[in-house]
Amino acid sequence: MPKVTTVMRCAVIQFPGSNCDTDCQAALNSFPDVQAEIVWHKETSVAGYDLIVLPGGFSYGDYLRCGSIARFSPIMGAVRLAASAGVLVLGICNGFQILCEAGLLPGTLMRNRGLLFRCEHQHLSVEYTGTPFTSGLNKGQVLDIPIAHGEGSYFADKATLRELNANNQVLLRYADADGVTSDEANPNGSLENIAGICSHGRNVFGLMPHPERVCDALLGGTDGRAIFQSILDSISKTSAARV
Amino acid sequence: MATSPAKPDQPAITPELIAKHGLSPEEYEKVLAILGREPSFEELGVFSVMWSEHCSYKNSRPELRKFPTTGPSVLVKAGEENAGVIDIGDGWAVAFKIESHNHPSAVEPFQGAATGVGGIIRDIFTMGARPVFLMDSLRFGSIEGETEQAKTNRRLFAGVVAGIAHYGNCIGLPTIAGEVYFDDSYNGNPLVNAFCLGILRHEQIARGAAKGVGNPVFYVGAETGRDGLAGAAFASRELTEESKADRPAVQVGDPFREKLLLEACLELLATDAVAGIQDMGAAGLTCSTCETASRGGTGVEIDIQLVPQRAKGQTPYEVLLSESQERMLVIVNKGQESQVTEIFEKWDLPYAEIGVVTDDGMMRVRNGDDVVVEIPARSLADDGPVYYREAAPFTPPAPLDLSTVPYVDPVEVLPRLLAHPSIASKRWVWRQYDHMVRTGTAVLPGSDAAVFVVREANKILAAATDCNAVYCRLDPKQGARIAVAEAARNLACSGAVPIGVTDNLNFGNPHKPENFYQLRAAVEGISEGCIAFNVPVTGGNVSLYNESPAGAIDPTPTISMVGIIDEVSHITTQAFKKAGDLIFLLGEIGNELGASHYMLAIHGRKEGAPPALDFDKEIALHQTLLGLIRKGLVQSAHDCAEGGLAVALAESCFGNGLGATADLCSVDQRPDITLFNETQGRIVISVKPSDAAALEAELAKTGVPFRQIGTVTDKPDLQIATGASLYNWPVAELSGVFEEAIPSLMEA
Numbered sequence: 001m002p003k004v005t006t007v008m009r010c011a012v013i014q015f016p017g018s019n020c021d022t023d024c025q026a027a028l029n030s031f032p033d034v035q036a037e038i039v040w041h042k043e044t045s046v047a048g049y050d051l052i053v054l055p056g057g058f059s060y061g062d063y064l065r066c067g068s069i070a071r072f073s074p075i076m077g078a079v080r081l082a083a084s085a086g087v088l089v090l091g092i093c094n095g096f097q098i099l100c101e102a103g104l105l106p107g108t109l110m111r112n113r114g115l116l117f118r119c120e121h122q123h124l125s126v127e128y129t130g131t132p133f134t135s136g137l138n139k140g141q142v143l144d145i146p147i148a149h150g151e152g153s154y155f156a157d158k159a160t161l162r163e164l165n166a167n168n169q170v171l172l173r174y175a176d177a178d179g180v181t182s183d184e185a186n187p188n189g190s191l192e193n194i195a196g197i198c199s200h201g202r203n204v205f206g207l208m209p210h211p212e213r214v215c216d217a218l219l220g221g222t223d224g225r226a227i228f229q230s231i232l233d234s235i236s237k238t239s240a241a242r243v
Numbered sequence: 244m245a246t247s248p249a250k251p252d253q254p255a256i257t258p259e260l261i262a263k264h265g266l267s268p269e270e271y272e273k274v275l276a277i278l279g280r281e282p283s284f285e286e287l288g289v290f291s292v293m294w295s296e297h298c299s300y301k302n303s304r305p306e307l308r309k310f311p312t313t314g315p316s317v318l319v320k321a322g323e324e325n326a327g328v329i330d331i332g333d334g335w336a337v338a339f340k341i342e343s344h345n346h347p348s349a350v351e352p353f354q355g356a357a358t359g360v361g362g363i364i365r366d367i368f369t370m371g372a373r374p375v376f377l378m379d380s381l382r383f384g385s386i387e388g389e390t391e392q393a394k395t396n397r398r399l400f401a402g403v404v405a406g407i408a409h410y411g412n413c414i415g416l417p418t419i420a421g422e423v424y425f426d427d428s429y430n431g432n433p434l435v436n437a438f439c440l441g442i443l444r445h446e447q448i449a450r451g452a453a454k455g456v457g458n459p460v461f462y463v464g465a466e467t468g469r470d471g472l473a474g475a476a477f478a479s480r481e482l483t484e485e486s487k488a489d490r491p492a493v494q495v496g497d498p499f500r501e502k503l504l505l506e507a508c509l510e511l512l513a514t515d516a517v518a519g520i521q522d523m524g525a526a527g528l529t530c531s532t533c534e535t536a537s538r539g540g541t542g543v544e545i546d547i548q549l550v551p552q553r554a555k556g557q558t559p560y561e562v563l564l565s566e567s568q569e570r571m572l573v574i575v576n577k578g579q580e581s582q583v584t585e586i587f588e589k590w591d592l593p594y595a596e597i598g599v600v601t602d603d604g605m606m607r608v609r610n611g612d613d614v615v616v617e618i619p620a621r622s623l624a625d626d627g628p629v630y631y632r633e634a635a636p637f638t639p640p641a642p643l644d645l646s647t648v649p650y651v652d653p654v655e656v657l658p659r660l661l662a663h664p665s666i667a668s669k670r671w672v673w674r675q676y677d678h679m680v681r682t683g684t685a686v687l688p689g690s691d692a693a694v695f696v697v698r699e700a701n702k703i704l705a706a707a708t709d710c711n712a713v714y715c716r717l718d719p720k721q722g723a724r725i726a727v728a729e730a731a732r733n734l735a736c737s738g739a740v741p742i743g744v745t746d747n748l749n750f751g752n753p754h755k756p757e758n759f760y761q762l763r764a765a766v767e768g769i770s771e772g773c774i775a776f777n778v779p780v781t782g783g784n785v786s787l788y789n790e791s792p793a794g795a796i797d798p799t800p801t802i803s804m805v806g807i808i809d810e811v812s813h814i815t816t817q818a819f820k821k822a823g824d825l826i827f828l829l830g831e832i833g834n835e836l837g838a839s840h841y842m843l844a845i846h847g848r849k850e851g852a853p854p855a856l857d858f859d860k861e862i863a864l865h866q867t868l869l870g871l872i873r874k875g876l877v878q879s880a881h882d883c884a885e886g887g888l889a890v891a892l893a894e895s896c897f898g899n900g901l902g903a904t905a906d907l908c909s910v911d912q913r914p915d916i917t918l919f920n921e922t923q924g925r926i927v928i929s930v931k932p933s934d935a936a937a938l939e940a941e942l943a944k945t946g947v948p949f950r951q952i953g954t955v956t957d958k959p960d961l962q963i964a965t966g967a968s969l970y971n972w973p974v975a976e977l978s979g980v981f982e983e984a985i986p987s988l989m990e991a
Contacts, residue, residue, distance in 0.1 A: 016499070016502070016503055016590065016591065017413070017499050017502055017503075018415075019413075019414065019415020019502070019680055019681075020415070020680060022681075023680065023681060023682040026682065026698065027682070040589075042589075056680075057415060058412070058413040058415075058498070058499060058502075060499060061413060061497070061498065061499025061500075061502075062413070062499075063499065116405075116674075116675050117408050117412060117674075117675045117676075117677070118674055118675070119412075119673075119674055119675070119676060119677045119678055119679060120674055146679055148412070148677040148679060148680065150412075210679070212682065213679050213680075213682055215682075216682070218685050218696060218811060219679075219682055219683070219684065219685060219696070220684075220685075220687070
């Protein structure tokens with residue numbers, strides 16, 4: 001019996017048009033003692049979950065602005081509530097775009113500067129480790145995590161950028177293999193090479209790269225596991241503290 | 244509701260109207276004989292699309308019967324359903340197929356290509372399979388230079404790639420392999436062939452048959468609009484200057500709708516509520532109703548007024564012939580309707596009960612109280628005209644006279660070949676495709692074959708698509724034989740054993756005897772190849788009338804081959820892995836320059852005979868390679884194709900920052916022949932030095948010719964010594980021209 005209580009429950013929200021939902025579920029379930037479930041967007045509760053994942057895809061086809069319709073999905077009320085209560089929320093790619101549209105993260109994602117969709121392996125520099133999403137990483141560590149998006153150019157006004165930097169909310173930047181965050185290493189024209197940011201409260205994290213795609217050496221890398229491991233370790237520490 | 248019996252709003256059935264519908268006077272006689280009366284306007288439209296080449300294969304069917312289509316692993320045979328199904332063991336199966344969308348892409352590249360992808364995905368999930376990956380085979384006219392034609396070709400290329408990306412990325416299927424060639428025979432008539440593979444349990448195979456008299460017929464998916472009116476008939480004509488006016492015959496794709504439809508249909512098929520299911524592709528509602536009735540041995544009656552429609556005032560003719568995308572016809576077991584409608588509602592899909600399965604064998608379409616179509620379904624689907632066309636006699640190409648080929652310094656040739664758009668890196672293309680979604684892509688695009696791990700089935704699949712149309716132009720049968728052999732060789736290089744083939748036969752107007760010869764010869768060549776490799780043809784597509792005012796395309800019988808890799812450790816790629824590894828060439832050094840890319844790209848000559856091919860030797864080579872891979876003796880494997888041995892060696896140097904030296908000093912022939920010939924049956928492998936003795940011992944047992952030709956080096960240079968010459972190229976320079984060729988043309 002005692003083992004049962006340590007199972008971490010993760011909700012992967014399935015919007016109409018989500019297409020990385022089962023990938024995220026499989027990546028999470030590859031960790032011991034994790035139970036990831038698909039939660040349909042018409043549900044209205046995410047009670048009881050330790051982690052909420054908004055996966056990648058093309059919610060509602062992204063025919064309007066990316067994520068701009070998904071933010072009205074019934075489940076988003078519950079996600080907002082959970083976020084304000086401190087539950088960890090992770091938005092990947094389209095999930096990041098939805099979190100920005102929903103106002104859970106600042107800024108927005110615009111069309112790539114080259115105008116073309118880009119899918120490829122990408123190096124990232126870890127900028128800050130004092131969050132549940134990056135606690136297992138080292139500052140300056142270089143990760144190799146693929147991107148796959150047409151609209152991933154991060155934009156925010158100057159005041160927001162200043163605040164993001166001052167509060168250490170920028171967690172990942174696009175970089176080259178040596179960790180240099182140069183313009184050449186920036187695949188989409190994001191301001192300051194921003195690839196992922198967290199909320200002021202540090203419990204909501206959005207990123208354009210896809211960590212779920214590099215959780216298995218067979219598929220070309222395992223750097224994504226470091227992010228999920230950080231999250232899971234943080235959750236188990238919090239639950240331990242609660243006990 | 245009833246309109247006047249005279250239907251004054253309808254055109255009279257005149258010889259002109261019949262001709263406009265693409266029906267010959269003989270075909271019209273056949274219509275009269277089947278009906279025993281004059282057809283209605285709607286019926287004329289129905290016959291027109293159902294008897295088009297695209298739907299009926301009337302010009303190619305006698306040829307297609309030559310394909311080997313059976314075998315112990317074949318669960319659903321070619322032509323039986325929307326796609327063939329092959330057993331892959333442990334209760335799992337794959338459904339796969341390739342289909343063309345050439346004409347729509349010629350007039351509207353983005354939507355033409357996008358809907359091509361959408362159509363093939365529907366064919367796969369209609370079978371009850373979950374689609375897992377895509378490939379595509381593309382052909383365009385030359386994209387080099389500043390002529391209007393080159394600019395047009397660049398626009399078509401960019402539009403097609405963006406359209407494929409739009410649809411595949413949005414629906415969430417990885418595009419993991421493919422091929423792109425550029426040749427002026429495709430000016431004005433690009434080829435867009437899209438492939439999809441899906442996975443399913445044996446017991447999940449769904450049938451497109453209207454079973455169970457009295458069962459309700461449901462329509463689900465996008466509302467019917469006027470887009471794609473009679474597209475199947477459009478696809479069965481030559482393209483002309485006026486084809487742009489046919490733009491309304493191109494459909495508009497909605498990948499988001501299709502994603503919902505896909506998920507809803509798979510959820511639906513997991514219940515026991517479905518008696519039959521059929522997508523509405525070419526010829527839309529018309530084809531799906533008469534084919535399901537024909538397969539079920541039943542009739543189907545539908546009412547046009549119940550069909551969800553996008554616009555008001557569409558005529559029954561338009562609704563019947565529309566090729567609006569993302570629509571399915573579902574025959575539901577009576578009494579289980581609510582189970583089905585609940586799923587449609589969950590996924591917010593438009594749906595309607597539009598008819599019923601009957602026992603009279605008729606395809607009957609009502610417009611309210613009026614019957615507008617009443618045709619025996621079986622006659623329409625299966626009794627279409629069949630033509631035995633005339634094939635022109637074939638003159639084999641004269642062998643290339645080497646004395647007429649001026650010698651060009653290989654130092655200069657290799658970078659030029661690597662920069663030729665047909666050989667150059669296609670990263671610009673596949674970087675626009677999400678090739679990693681569904682987390683199964685174990686070998687990224689750019690190697691000999693794509694490798695995809697299907698986790699739920701614990702199976703590793705490999706797939707490759709091949710066709711050297713230059714060979715096919717010069718000798719269609721030999722070109723087709725080589726296409727099969729090369730696809731199999733590519734699979735072998737990835738560690739896979741082939742299990743099935745789907746083909747896309749792209750040819751010109753079959754009324755011209757020289758074109759019909761090409762079709763017939765290519766089918767014979769494919770058949771020989773498939774029989775030799777013991778792989779069934781599981782289905783495919785025929786696209787004729789690929790002509791522009793300048794003439795017919797080079798015959799392009801695209802071969803897509805699927806294989807299985809037994810174990811993760813057998814997955815093999817083309818890139819050299821480690822300095823010090825020894826490089827072996829399996830097969831001969833070769834000497835055939837006829838029909839080669841060296842002749843084409845460097846000398847501007849499309850001539851000579853394609854290389855010889857011996858299936859027995861080829862099979863022995865593949866089996867030997869697979870044996871070596873299974874013993875863990877192979878670090879990398881890459882076949883020699885366009886550009887020959889030098890291009891293969893260069894490509895193997897790319898990726899891991901390594902170089903290579905090759906010693907071919909003992910080869911006594913012109914260096915350009917040694918380096919760039921396209922003799923078949925050759926594979927470059929690399930081997931750990933510690934395994935070399937074991938490898939040679941294994942090879943000696945098989946009789947496959949081999950020689951150690953060099954070493955993988957830390958020094959990032961490719962160095963080849965042959966005859967008295969030593970050639971040296973920095974790999975960075977070679978990979979630079981290889982990678983930059985297409986981006987620099989497209990982003991200029």
